[in-house]
Amino acid sequence: MCTIVAKKFPDLGWVGIKNRDRPFATRTELLRTEKNNIQRVALLDEQTHWSEGMNSNGVSIISSSLSSDYATKSSKLHDSRNGSKIRDALALPTVEDAVHFLRSSYVTGHVLVFDQTTMYAIEGEFGTQKQKVIQIKDNQVVRTNHGINIPHAGYQRA
Numbered sequence: 001m002c003t004i005v006a007k008k009f010p011d012l013g014w015v016g017i018k019n020r021d022r023p024f025a026t027r028t029e030l031l032r033t034e035k036n037n038i039q040r041v042a043l044l045d046e047q048t049h050w051s052e053g054m055n056s057n058g059v060s061i062i063s064s065s066l067s068s069d070y071a072t073k074s075s076k077l078h079d080s081r082n083g084s085k086i087r088d089a090l091a092l093p094t095v096e097d098a099v100h101f102l103r104s105s106y107v108t109g110h111v112l113v114f115d116q117t118t119m120y121a122i123e124g125e126f127g128t129q130k131q132k133v134i135q136i137k138d139n140q141v142v143r144t145n146h147g148i149n150i151p152h153a154g155y156q157r158a
Contacts, residue, residue, distance in 0.1 A: 001145050002064040006112055006119060008139040013116030018052070018062045035091035042087055049083040055090045058115040059098050064143050066109045066126050066153045082107050089113070095120060103133055110143035125153045 006016040020026075027046040031053075034040065042053030054060040063082065085105045089098040095118045102111060108124040119136040121143065132149035147153030 003142065003144045004062045004064045004110060004112055005142050006062075006114060006136075006140065008119070014060075014114045014119050016060055016062045016112055016114060018064070031087075033087075035088075036093075038091050038093060040087065040090040042090060044083070045080070048080045050080040051083040051086045053086075053090055055092075057093050059090060059092065059095055060112075060114050061086050061089060061098065061102075062112050063107075064110040064145055066124070066145060066147060066150075082109065082111075086111075099133060103131060106131065110148075112141065112143070123147065123149050123153070125150050 001021050003019045003021075004016065005018075006014055008014050029044045029046055031042045031044050032039070039056035040053060042051045044051050052062045063086065085102060085107050089101045092098045092101055095113055095115050098113050099120045099122065102113065102122055106124060106129050107122060108126045111122040111124070113120045113122065119141065120133060121136055121141060122131060122133050124131040125147070130150055134149070
């Protein structure tokens, strides 16, 4: 189960963290690339191509899956469609541009997109085009592998 957390500090702005808790070992690589004159640094899962990271404009993206099947069955790893979408979004200059791109490309899971002053949460249901996008006005946000605005998405109690 992955957990993503962000908090807005008075002197720093938004800071995000993630606990990536997979039931099997993963191979990751740190990528540093440039696209559209924007530098990007992203963590890439070499098996699934899942990514998250930040760019030279301060746009940051972290995420948590809402597909319980994806997170638990190591024998059936599949290529993440979100990974390339997130890497492409990191090549955009603003949080708003990244949110618009991710929303129009139907990113799934819980995705936090933020910079120092602005925070958005995208919740997209795996296997559908259902999405909720909200701007976070509180000073903190926490998401994990179950739906908030789409309650039936993600892990469910048996």
